[in-house]
Amino acid sequence: MSRAIRTLLLSVVTVTVLLPAPPAPAKKPKLVLAIVVDQFRYDYLLRFRQDYNSGFVRLLQQGAFFTDAHYLHATTVTAVGHSTFLSGATPSISGIIANEWYDRESAQTVTSVFDPSSKLVGGLADKPGSSPRRLLVSTVGDEIKMQGGDSKVIGVSIKDRSAILPAGHMADGAYWYADESNAWVTSTYYRSALPEWAKKVNQEEPYKAYIGAKWLPYDAADGSAKPFCTMGVSKAGICGSIEATPWGNEMIEEFAERAIDGEDLGRHSGTDVLTVSFSANDYVGHAVGPDDPSVRDISIRTDRLLGKLLTFVDQRVGTGNTLVVFTADHGVAPVPEVNAARKMPGGRIPDAELIQKMTTALTKRFGPGKWLLPGPAATPYLNLELIDSHKLDRAEVERVAAEAALTDSHIARAYTREDILNGRVQQDTIGRAVTLGFYGRRSGDLYILQEPYYLFGGTTGTSHGTPYTYDNHVPIVFLGPGIRPGTYSRTVAVNDIAPTLAAILGVTEPSGSVGRVLTEMLQ
Numbered sequence: 001m002s003r004a005i006r007t008l009l010l011s012v013v014t015v016t017v018l019l020p021a022p023p024a025p026a027k028k029p030k031l032v033l034a035i036v037v038d039q040f041r042y043d044y045l046l047r048f049r050q051d052y053n054s055g056f057v058r059l060l061q062q063g064a065f066f067t068d069a070h071y072l073h074a075t076t077v078t079a080v081g082h083s084t085f086l087s088g089a090t091p092s093i094s095g096i097i098a099n100e101w102y103d104r105e106s107a108q109t110v111t112s113v114f115d116p117s118s119k120l121v122g123g124l125a126d127k128p129g130s131s132p133r134r135l136l137v138s139t140v141g142d143e144i145k146m147q148g149g150d151s152k153v154i155g156v157s158i159k160d161r162s163a164i165l166p167a168g169h170m171a172d173g174a175y176w177y178a179d180e181s182n183a184w185v186t187s188t189y190y191r192s193a194l195p196e197w198a199k200k201v202n203q204e205e206p207y208k209a210y211i212g213a214k215w216l217p218y219d220a221a222d223g224s225a226k227p228f229c230t231m232g233v234s235k236a237g238i239c240g241s242i243e244a245t246p247w248g249n250e251m252i253e254e255f256a257e258r259a260i261d262g263e264d265l266g267r268h269s270g271t272d273v274l275t276v277s278f279s280a281n282d283y284v285g286h287a288v289g290p291d292d293p294s295v296r297d298i299s300i301r302t303d304r305l306l307g308k309l310l311t312f313v314d315q316r317v318g319t320g321n322t323l324v325v326f327t328a329d330h331g332v333a334p335v336p337e338v339n340a341a342r343k344m345p346g347g348r349i350p351d352a353e354l355i356q357k358m359t360t361a362l363t364k365r366f367g368p369g370k371w372l373l374p375g376p377a378a379t380p381y382l383n384l385e386l387i388d389s390h391k392l393d394r395a396e397v398e399r400v401a402a403e404a405a406l407t408d409s410h411i412a413r414a415y416t417r418e419d420i421l422n423g424r425v426q427q428d429t430i431g432r433a434v435t436l437g438f439y440g441r442r443s444g445d446l447y448i449l450q451e452p453y454y455l456f457g458g459t460t461g462t463s464h465g466t467p468y469t470y471d472n473h474v475p476i477v478f479l480g481p482g483i484r485p486g487t488y489s490r491t492v493a494v495n496d497i498a499p500t501l502a503a504i505l506g507v508t509e510p511s512g513s514v515g516r517v518l519t520e521m522l523q
């Protein structure tokens with residue numbers, strides 16, 4: 001062998017040795033546990049950090065924590081957040097534009113999941129059911145199911161929309177809580193009767209344990225502490241029903257455990273998906289606002305409950321076999337009166353006042369008539385029959401209404417349908433969020449935006465639903481096989497969750513996804 005060839009061979013060997021071995025593909029999770037805490041604003045994770053010692057600590061210490069995750073759409077409400085979570089789609093594609101909207105076809109207001117072609121199962125007889133039929137796109141669960149195999153997909157929450165929308169069209173079941181019958185229910189869209197394990201939960205009547213219970217501060221040293229409220233005795237909107245107490249979350253967690261056992265989740269050859277949305281935080285938050293001690297308290301209790309669920313999942317599915325993803329569906333604004341007291345901007349804009357302004361202007365310009373259909377003042381629907389009968393230009397009518405809305409001193413912007421659909425919006429993040437939140441066939445004829453910290457309607461408590469950061473900044477944490485733990489400060493969208501899960505699981509990304517794969521946290 002010549003020296004030259006030997007050198008060449010040696011260098012090839014050296015190069016081969018030095019090349020890093022390709023990373024072994026991460027173990028496919030047996031279960032995806034997809035958790036939403038309703039109205040859990042980003043800062044709740046850090047503000048109460050010293051009080052957490054369980055689930056949130058585990059997520060923060062062992063998971064990939066995204067500190068700058070936002071929703072892309074303007075209408076930051078429950079149905080929209082939950083539809084984004086595992087679809088990666090914006091409302092402009094998914095069609096889920098709000099919790100409810102005016103359906104021009106049936107001439108009635110419908111919820112995001114209202115489905116009169118289905119019936120409620122497990123609750124009161126002959127009640128219309130709910131289904132994902134209005135969701136126009138697929139979810140991660142749908143993509144797994146479409147691949148075939150034995151994977152199961154289950155959704156659980158107190159709210160129907162929060163159980164149904166993340167789970168998707170091909171889910172084996174979605175279960176929510178019917179207050180009027182104090183029972184877990186589903187609809188005939190999924191099945192004709194509750195599975196035995198769910199029937200058993202209802203037979204045990206778990207709510208009975210909480211009747212008359214006092215919600216005491218979690219860290220109260222003794223029983224002498226003043227309770228926040230007593231179950232069944234409504235105080236400032238909390239404890240009036242089981243949903244508006246920490247026990248509502250306990251019932252969700254218990255039901256999720258029963259679903260894991262009842263459906264053998266994590267024990268199929270394909271990856272199963274369980275979506276769990278904790279709703280009680282939202283009911284409490286609406287009633288008292290983010291600065292009330294009971295919000296801190298329910299956050300601490302949520303930490304303990306998440307810890308319990310994660311431990312249960314590990315026991316059943318085996319440590320390291322579950323991919324957990326955690327986020328919130330939206331944030332929340334401070335209570336306007338709390339803000340006013342601390343010299344911060346904010347206030348309330350009565351719906352009726354805004355509607356009156358628009359109605360007066362339309363009547364003055366086009367003559368008497370019912371120009372606006374019943375609905376929320378911020379996204380009004382015009383009476384198209386009246387516009388047609390007067391042979392008016394729809395865009396012109398929209399403009400008159402928008403100008404009238406802008407005469408209110410705390411309305412920041414008023415977009416018309418015509419402007420949004422033709423891209424004539426201010427080119428900033430808010431203009432983009434309004435556009436991404438708009439679906440022409442369903443959305444209202446105007447999108448009226450208040451100044452930051454202002455709320456439409458209401459006299460007490462607070463709300464959410466704007467494109468401002470207090471409403472759209474939420475935590476995202478991934479935890480499990482293939483995830484590189486750490487803190488990730490790059491700006492990401494909640495829409496990135498679904499394509500990332502699809503990439504990890506090796507399935508097609510959901511049909512309407514606009515997100516990117518969060519490769520920075522993948523091992």
Ligand SMILES: [Zn+2]
Nearest residue numbers: 038039078329
């Ligand atoms: Zn919500």
